[in-house]
Amino acid sequence: MSRAYLYSLVEETVLMEPPTHFIPSLEGKALYGMKQVGHFWWLHLLGILEGLGFTSCKVDMSLYVFWRDKTIIAIWIHIDDGVITSSFPTEIKQFCKAICGNLEIKWLDNMKQIMGLECAFGEGEVTISLTRLTNNILDAYPRRIFQHDSPLLPILKTTSSVKGFIMEATPFRSVVGSLAYLVSGLRPDLAFGVNYLARSSKALTAAHWAILDYLMGYLLKT
Incomplete structure (x- = not known):
């Protein structure tokens, strides 16, 4: 429309x-x-x-x-x-x-995609995928990332109480919002990390960006 x-x-x-x-x-x-x-x-x-x-x-x-x-x-x-x-x-x-x-x-x-979801119709079945949306989020991410095997837990142990210079939050919130949509779709494994980061957007520091980098690295690998 x-x-x-x-x-x-x-x-x-x-x-x-x-x-x-x-x-x-x-x-x-x-x-x-x-x-x-x-x-x-x-x-x-x-x-x-x-x-x-x-x-x-x-x-x-x-x-x-x-x-x-x-x-x-x-x-x-x-x-x-x-x-x-x-x-x-x-x-x-x-x-x-x-x-x-x-x-x-x-x-x-034919419905091939809707709301970022890719749809494929077979005989008696419908397959839904978020591959294209995930790739778009990764391609638009403005920072360099490396692949990780877990969503967040190892790095959260060392950053449970983050302090530092407050940074501009708009691009951070945009990425976290996109990840939240993935969570509501087919990626519940991202839920803990996304919810943790969403709570931090009002007092954003460089440490929070590091946590987001780690989560994006996990998304890249999976």
């Missing part, structure tokens, strides 16, 4: 400080970076889908279901990525035509 958040309408006043010498216009639309943008987008998408007869699941609000007689259509959408399935393929085509009047969507016949 192209430019998902920019479709959302803002129904309340949001105060922002623009860059110097830049005179913005009053767009009345959501922008990337706003804290409320995810909620605005959900409300906008929900309104469109409800108009097409869908209801939002109470357990997973990213899941929308259309159920009429023998026809069932299920859609799962997270921001600009999602998947659709139905009891009848013709119903999917009709839905695609209906929603394209409201949103710009690129449709793929």
Whole structure:
């Protein structure tokens, strides 16, 4: 889905400080970076889908279901990525035509990946992999790393109470956030190290970067 958040309408006043010498216009639309943008987008998408007869699941609000007689259509959408399935393929085509009047969507016949997960369909089975996402995280890491056999425990024994100069935390948090997504997917072996590092991001020191280097070295080897 192209430019998902920019479709959302803002129904309340949001105060922002623009860059110097830049005179913005009053767009009345959501922008990337706003804290409320995810909620605005959900409300906008929900309104469109409800108009097409869908209801939002109470357990997973990213899941929308259309159920009429023998026809069932299920859609799962997270921001600009999602998947659709139905009891009848013709119903999917009709839905695609209906929603394209409201949103710009690129449709793929086969689901090869979703939310960073690689999907391979075989006879009676589905294989899910995080290989590509893992490689992207490793390629984007800004520091040199070496392979390690364990996630964190050996180095944590010598850094249980780290002190030092407080460092800028944005790139650190970005890497830890990406690792947290791996944990929620298929890498529970990273959970302890990621949770430990996430607690340290408010008072980040060089020692914490060393711990992250070690964890990334384990990810590189495994």
